[in-house]
Amino acid sequence: MAGIERPTKSALEIFTTCPRESEVGQYSDRMRRTASLTQAAGFEGILIYTGNEVPVEPWLVAGELAQSHPTLSPFIAVNPVYMHPFTVARCIAMLAQRYGTRCHLNLIAGTSLADMSALDEADGHDQRYDRLREFALIVRELCRGDKAVSFEGKFFGAKHLRLPHRVPSDLQPVFFVAGQSPAAQQTAQTLSARSLGMLQGSMAVSPPSASGVHMGIIARDSDDEAWAEAYSRFPEKTSAIPQHMLIHNTDASWKKALLKEAEVISTPNDAYWLGPFLRGQLDCPLLIGSVETVARCLDQLIAHNVRQLVLELHDSEKDYMFAAAAIQRTKACMPPL
Structure with missing residues (x-):
């Protein structure tokens, strides 16, 4: 194969993810490479994480991305613990006005228990989703700009607020x-938002209602080549902290459910592998196989009404090239929406 095959335009949206780096210089270098590869592949945009350990403010990254790669959409993780809804709405408006950028927001209600303790976050799991609903409602109404926003909630308030x-x-x-x-699903339903699942x-x-899926892909010309690459990249002996030790530092339902499944499916299952997740090397499942194998798996997701893919890809042209090829095979079979 020569170069990255740009997928034909369809209703399936593909996002990649920002690098997981703790040093600012390395993060910035890898982010620029990820942006170039994502744009060359013809994908929609990049998920930008947030959290205490993220070395760069996500909205600064979104601004740099909008300036350097204006065709890409920043998919920004937003947590009310870090920012007021007016500030988020103003950032969205600035990127829209300055660069013509449309933002996607990944609304999250939590972080690690240690980080929440450090932030003096006292609200419980379901309370944080109640707060997230109020937060998102204010952001949405401010962005619509039809009228001044007045809102009185348990966590946030506004009086005649405008952008x-x-x-x-x-x-x-x-x-x-x-x-x-259930709290996450209720929040998505209340906001008429899309749901991002596993x-x-x-x-x-x-959850079954999810229209988006977060996962990794390692595709090659053959199944054997793909698995050889996967085993080489994620060896059994690793310095990473295993997931069963990390699970006590989270109240995330998705992570606990995935760990339970990983302990049942401890060995590779066809194209699906949770080994790297179980060993703490990756935060999502992997699809592994030939271009045709991965495309068949993606067809099954499309049959379940999945329309957005958030992909953990190694920042190499080869990985993007084969992932794009698998997606291209799938998109050709997509029924019109």
């Missing part, structure tokens, strides 16, 4: 809610 600039109708933000818990070994998605 200095409106967000154009075609650049309104797209909301996603991450999580599998891939299961049966090629189903949890």
Whole structure:
């Protein structure tokens, strides 16, 4: 294969993920490479993580991305513990006005228990989703800009609040809610937001209502080549902290459910592998196989009404090239929406 095969335009949106680096210089270098590879592949945008350990403010990364790669959409993780809804809405409006950028927001309600303790975060799991709903409602109404926003909630309030600039109708933000818990699903339903779920070994998605899936892909010309690369990249002996030791530092339902599945499916299952997740090397499942094998798996996801893929890809042209090829095979079979 020569060069990255750009997928034909379809209703399936592909996002990659920002690098997991703790040093600012390395993060910035790898982020620029990820952006170049993502754009060359013709994908939609990049998920930008947030958290205490992230070395760069996500909205600064989004601004740099909008300036350097204006065709890409920043998919920004947003947690109310870090920012007021007015500030988020103003950032969205600025990117829309300055660069013509449409933001996607990954609404999250938590972080590690240690980080929440450090932030003096006292609210419980379901309370944080109540707060997230209020937060997102204010952001949405400010971005719509139809009228001044007045809101009185348990966690947030506003009195005749307006943005200095409106967000154009075609650049309104797209909301996603991450999580599998009933509170997460209720939040997505209340906001009429899309739900971002996790891939299961049966090629189903949890929660079933999710339109987006977070996973990794390692594709090659043959199944054997793909698995050889996967075993080389994620060896059994690793310095990473295993997931069963990390699980006590989270109240995330999706992570606990995935760990339970990983302990049942401890060995590779066809194209689905949870070994790297179980060993703490990766935060999501992997699809592994030939271009044709991966394409068949993706077809099953499309049959479950999945329309967004958030992909953990190694920042090499080869990985992007083969992932794009598998997606291209799948998109050709997509029924019109």
